[in-house]
Amino acid sequence: MATITSYRFFGASYDALYFRACSFFPDVVLKAVVCRALVANSLLSAADxxxxxxxxxxxSVDxxxxxxALQAARSSVVATYPTTYLxxxxTSVYSDLLNLTQVSVIHFFSDMDVDCDGLNGNTDGDPLTSFGALDAEQVPWYVLPASLAFKEAIxxxxxxxxxxxxxxxxAIFGDTNGASPQVIGEGSLLLGQTCFPDDEIxxxxxxxxxxxxYIVFPQEVPPGVQENSIDIEALKxxxxxxxxxLQQDLGISLQPDCSDP
Incomplete structure (x- = not known):
């Protein structure tokens, strides 16, 4: 696998170059094909x-x-939220991929703060999560602003x-942010540490x-969710x-197995 790294070319950020190179392609699938080459050839390095x-x-997931493709599909804004309380x-939430042939998703790009709530969360957090008391060390979950969950019927x-x-x-949508202001870009301790194992999250x-x-499937819920735990096999x-x-809808080919050289 590979990791997407931040680069600057002649003083221009990657995002700026990305949009200059790709914004004139009106079709999401065509745009994804062209822009994937930019990502894969210029901005990828070995990842854990x-x-x-x-x-x-x-x-097999590319x-x-x-x-x-997500980078290319950022024209239909559902809502915009701060990523910090300051x-x-x-960052904005997008609905460009809400009405594909086989799946329906919304998506956004953000940071990842650790949600302090839940069983085994931080001592200054709430032991309850919005839909139970999920174990922060055992369950991968993400957090959404309460207003977004209500608006999009997630x-x-x-x-x-x-x-x-x-x-x-x-991951599952395991908690909401109802603070003022409502912020976006949070995950459980397990999710954060799995994503960034070397960063002391x-x-x-x-x-x-x-x-x-963050790709959200608003109407898809895995079976086996309990008050404190979930069925990881069912989630996967x-x-x-x-x-x-989703990959098929975007016209993206399958990838080789991890064991392949």
């Missing part, structure tokens, strides 16, 4: 292998290709696919770059099913 994580995507950065525990550090991991130290892709099964359908 996520194939052995129980809730990681199947090796993580870089999907990431590029409101010094904001089911509790809805499937999410999180692209971070070049890998794709599955904890409740006081998150991943600051706005390069984590539904996740692989839905992400491969």
């Amino acid at each position: 292998d996520g194939c052995n994580v129980e809730f990681a995507a199947d090796p 993580v870089a290709g999907i990431y590029a 409101q010094d950065h904001t 089911l509790p525990n809805a499937l999410g696919a999180i692209i971070c550090n070049g890998n794709l991991f599955y 904890n409740g006081n130290n998150g991943h600051e770059a706005l390069d984590v892709a 099964e539904l996740g692989d099913q839905q992400i491969l359908l």
